[in-house]
Amino acid sequence: MTPEEILRVEQDIVLTLKNIYDPEIPVNIYDLGLIYEIDYTPDKTVNIRMTLTAPNCPMADMLVEDVHRQVAKVNGVEQVNVLLTFDPVWDKSMMSEEALLELNLL
Numbered sequence: 001m002t003p004e005e006i007l008r009v010e011q012d013i014v015l016t017l018k019n020i021y022d023p024e025i026p027v028n029i030y031d032l033g034l035i036y037e038i039d040y041t042p043d044k045t046v047n048i049r050m051t052l053t054a055p056n057c058p059m060a061d062m063l064v065e066d067v068h069r070q071v072a073k074v075n076g077v078e079q080v081n082v083l084l085t086f087d088p089v090w091d092k093s094m095m096s097e098e099a100l101l102e103l104n105l106l
Contacts, residue, residue, distance in 0.1 A: 001042060001044075001076075005076065006040060006042075008076070009040055009074065009075070009076035009077065010038065010040050012074045012075065012076070013038055013040065013046060013071055013074055013077070014030060014038070016070050016071055016073070016074055017029060017030040017035055017038075017067070017070075017071070018030045018031065019070070020063075020066055020067060020070055022034070022053065022059075022063065023059045023062070023063070024053075024057075024059065025053065025103070026102070026103075027095070027099045027102055027103060028099075029050070029063070029067070030096075031095065031096040031098050031099035031102075032053070032094070032095055032096075032099055033090065033093075033094025033095045033096065033099070034050050034051050034052065034053070034090065034094075035048065035049075035050050036049045036050060036051060036085065037049040040077075043078070043079075044076060044077055044078035044079065045077075045078065045079040045080075045081065046071055046074075046077050046079070046080050046081070047081045047083070048067060048071065048080070048081070048082045048083070049083045049085055050064075050067065050082065050083070050084060050085070051084065051085055051086055051088075051089075051090045052084070052086075052090065053090055054090075055086050060084070064082050064084055067080075067082050068080050068082050092105065
C-alpha cells in the first residue's frame, strides 16, 4: 500500500470511530478520549487500544464488539484487534474540545 492509501484507511477508521457512541454519554468514543491508540499495519490489520469511562461499565462487551464490528467494515481492513485497557485511567481531560462543548463542560 502507498502512504496515501494507508493515510486514507487510517482516516476512515477515525471517521468510523466517531460514529460509535458510548451508550450512556451522547458523545462518540473518539472524542470522549476512549481511543488511546490506532495502529494500522501493512498487512491490513488494525490494532486498537481503548478504555472505558469506568472499569465496571455494564456496556463494556457491547462497546468493544461494536468497535470491532464497525472498524472491520472499513475498506482496506482485514483484521481488527481491540485491546481494552485501564492504564491510564480515563478522565475528562482526555475529551476533545468538541466533546466538552457538547456536554457543556467548557
